[in-house]
Amino acid sequence: MSRSYTDVSDKAAACEAPETDDCPFADVLERIASKWSVQVILATAERPVRFTELENSIEGVSRRMLTLTLRRLERDGLLTRTVYPCVPPRVEYTATDSARELRDALQAVADWAERHRPTIAAARRNFDAEARNPVV
Amino acid sequence: MSRSYTDVSDKAAACEAPETDDCPFADVLERIASKWSVQVILATAERPVRFTELENSIEGVSRRMLTLTLRRLERDGLLTRTVYPCVPPRVEYTATDSARELRDALQAVADWAERHRPTIAAARRNFDAEARNPVV
DNA sequence: CGGCATCCCCCAGGATACTG
């Protein structure tokens, strides 16, 4: 019996060993910071959003990773999942208050990322070029 | 000839295809957000910091991952690496202006993570318990 | 002190196909 596709339980991030004050926020940061989380949190912070809306608005995300990201955020209490029993099914995701506290900070990071994209791309090219042609 | 341990060049994050406005900031976010980056940026935003200082102050980081994280941040123009030619060697890392613009936002995220650690741990336990004993 | 090299495991994450 292998762990199912939707089993997002995570021994590594189970936050054991509370007495050693382990579970440094590296774990928490990692969760927030995983490739798609920021965009999902920002998207759901304003209003309830449907699965397909997210899939369309987040460039490059796969169905699978979107599902996993949503499950993990839900597990961590950052997202609420609401199912409306109708045909066709309708599922909405909303950021919890806890997650909404993050909004401004994450938005600031996202803005920074957007502003600095060109700079970073240039820095990378520069770094790589120097590495190939060391200044001897 | 395999890619060396220090070769941090990264095709995936090379930011090609500028005409399609690809390289969505998912790439940039991922770099900033990778497990140790936030703590490294925050640590170097105040003053120059030595390698070993970082190794000691960042709980749980391995020598290898610290090195890689530093290289990548340097490559992206977020960190400056200064080598003082003396014995024993002395190497200092400092956040660039670009990275320092991130400071407040990242600090806010880190503070949030610290505040919500218990909440998140509880939410996880709760979620996992419900998953095992569905409400039928 | 500040790395680099090597080995190795595991999981993030993509592709594809199927379903209630």
Add this chain to the structure above:
DNA sequence: CAGTATCCTGGGGGATGCCG
């Protein structure tokens, strides 16, 4: 529409040992 199931690869990331 909103997922699951399955397969697969790359690289994140730990452990250990060596070096200028």
